[in-house]
Amino acid sequence: MSKYWSQLVKQTDPYVPGEQPSTSDVIKLNTNENPYPPSPEVTQAISRQLNDSLRLYPPPSVDDLRETIGDYYGVNKNQVFVGNGSDEVLAFSFMAFFDPGKPVMFPDITYSFYPVYARLFQLEARTVPLTDDFSIPVEPFFHAKGGVIFPNPNAPTGKYLNLEAIEQILIHNPDNVVIVDEAYIDFGGESAINLLDRYDQLLVIQTMSKSRSLAGLRVGYALGRNNLIEGLNRIKNSFNSYTIDRLAIAGARASFQDEAYFQKTRAKIIRTRNRVTDELKQLGFNVIDSQANFIFITHSGVNAGQLYQQLKANNIYVRYFDRPRINHYLRVSIGTDEEMDIFLNQLKNVL
Ligand code: PMP
Numbered sequence: 391m392s393k394y395w396s397q398l399v400k401q402t403d404p405y406v407p408g409e410q411p412s413t414s415d416v417i418k419l420n421t422n423e424n425p426y427p428p429s430p431e432v433t434q435a436i437s438r439q440l441n442d443s444l445r446l447y448p449p450p451s452v453d454d455l456r457e458t459i460g461d462y463y464g465v466n467k468n469q470v471f472v473g474n475g476s477d478e479v480l481a482f483s484f485m486a487f488f489d490p491g492k493p494v495m496f497p498d499i500t501y502s503f504y505p506v507y508a509r510l511f512q513l514e515a516r517t518v519p520l521t522d523d524f525s526i527p528v529e530p531f532f533h534a535k536g537g538v539i540f541p542n543p544n545a546p547t548g549k550y551l552n553l554e555a556i557e558q559i560l561i562h563n564p565d566n567v568v569i570v571d572e573a574y575i576d577f578g579g580e581s582a583i584n585l586l587d588r589y590d591q592l593l594v595i596q597t598m599s600k601s602r603s604l605a606g607l608r609v610g611y612a613l614g615r616n617n618l619i620e621g622l623n624r625i626k627n628s629f630n631s632y633t634i635d636r637l638a639i640a641g642a643r644a645s646f647q648d649e650a651y652f653q654k655t656r657a658k659i660i661r662t663r664n665r666v667t668d669e670l671k672q673l674g675f676n677v678i679d680s681q682a683n684f685i686f687i688t689h690s691g692v693n694a695g696q697l698y699q700q701l702k703a704n705n706i707y708v709r710y711f712d713r714p715r716i717n718h719y720l721r722v723s724i725g726t727d728e729e730m731d732i733f734l735n736q737l738k739n740v741l
Contacts, residue, residue, distance in 0.1 A: 402509040405502055408709050417729045420707040422545075422574070422684050424603035424659070425725040428641070429651040432604070435644035436637050448636045455634075458643045459611055463583050469613055471622040472633055472642075476573055476597035476610025479622070481507055483539075483593060483612065486621040487567035488513050492536030497526045499716055501545045501571065520547070524678055524686075528555045532562035541571040543579055546711065546721040548680025550579045560589045567618065569593045576601035576656050577663070578681030583613055590615040600683055601656050602645045609634060609642045659683050663724045669734055673741060684723045686716075692741065694718050700740050706733055 391399075408421035427433075456467040473479040484507040488494045491514075496504045498517035508515040518530040524547045531538055538559060543550040560568055568591055570582040575596065582594050593614040599605035612622060626633065634642075645652070663685065667677045670687055678686040688694060698710035698720060709721040724730065 398510060398512070402506060405506045409707060411707065413705075416705045416707055417725060417732055418707050419684075419723040419725050419729070419733065420709045420721075421605075422600055422682070422723045423605050424600060424655065424683070425729060426603055426655045426658070428603040428607075429645055429648035431644040431648045431651070432641045435640040439636050439640040443636055446636070448632050448634065448639060450631045450633065452633045452639060455639045455643050458646050459613075462646045463613060465583075465586065465613060466616075468616045469586070469619055471612040471614075471619045471626075473610050473612075473622075473626065474634055474638075475599060475608040476571065476595050477503060478608075479595050479610045479612050480504075480539075480569075480571065482622050482625045483567075483569055483595065484508070484511050484513065486625045487569070487593070487618070488537040490514075493534075494537045494539065495531060495534040496539045497544060499524075499544075499547070499713075501541050501573075504539060520544075524549055526551050528558055531559045534563055534566055537567045537569070538563055539569040539571065541573060542582065543574045543577075543680065543682045545574070545682070546684070546709065546716070546719075547678050547686050548574070548682040548684055549678060550681035553580050553582060553585065556582050557585060557589075560585065560592060563591065565591070567591050567593060569595060572596045573600055574682035574684075576652075577660055577683045586613060586615070590617070593618050598642055598645060601659075602652065603655065604641060604645060607638045607641050609638050659724050662727050662730055665727075666722075666724065666730045666734065670737075673734075673737060684721050686719050686721050688719045689741070694720050697737075697740065701733070701736060704736055706736055708733075 452472045455472055456470040459470045460467040473482060480503060490512050493514040493516035494508055495516045495518060498519050505515055518527060521527050526540055526544055556570060572581055572594055575581050585592055593612050595612045598609040663680065667685060670677050675687045675689045695710055698708060701708055
């Protein structure tokens, strides 16, 4: 490895994703995947590609998918950028819009890839502590001296910031790119896409990994004014002229074309989340109010690290973050009703 990069990655602790156990008999509530399969239309579209055109390169500009996404959200395809999962779109955005010498501002606690990208791209990170109830405080973002990024809902808390608050942040940051990472927006919140008309410094990033059950396909996208999208394209084209593969393009398009399935599965997850929240509260858990497909929970009578281990020993995987302020909490993705019942029964056994 070159000296330059080996120095850089040495000082960057890489992001550590949740465990992906190889056995299928585990109840996997640790990486916020969707418990339901993608729309059958997606599988059919992918099989058609398998037969037709894998020998061909994919279209580098992904025009068809960008048009599908644009039509879905009511924007022009030139306002859409597509990447290999939103992690890649986020990495390109850090490169395209945040400058060394100007601190990038994000909440602490938040998605742990942000500090990794900040270090890798040698950006100063200015973090804003969450309030006591784990909300993102808005006012400190009015004084940002560089770019701003936060997830909405936030991870791993699931707490949602309303559009009035986001608009205030935008009003106070006319010259800074403000990125809203909406990985979980389809589970309850209102998207900042509705603000794109008014704020040309706003970039909204979404993913097909959660509400659309396509984590394995790796498709994320950004929506914003043409000049921001152009910036992302220039970065992308300096790495790899082909954006995503033909299977991903076909599957992603089919997903957007099956609205009924999307609405049905996301409503199911929201229902399950609300039911499980109520039941956990009855068991004495404190459950942070979540608008995502996961819940962040703690119990005064239980050690979260031990509970994580006990659940794991029973083939139930949840996420435990061993870091100050949140080491009493577990993050639990919302699975099927059957999976959540097994989880709840297991908790009753150990409480
Ligand atoms: N943003 C947030 C807040 C996330 O939690 C995740 C998932 N870990 C991502 C982005 C990345 O998702 P993906 O790369 O699968 O699109």
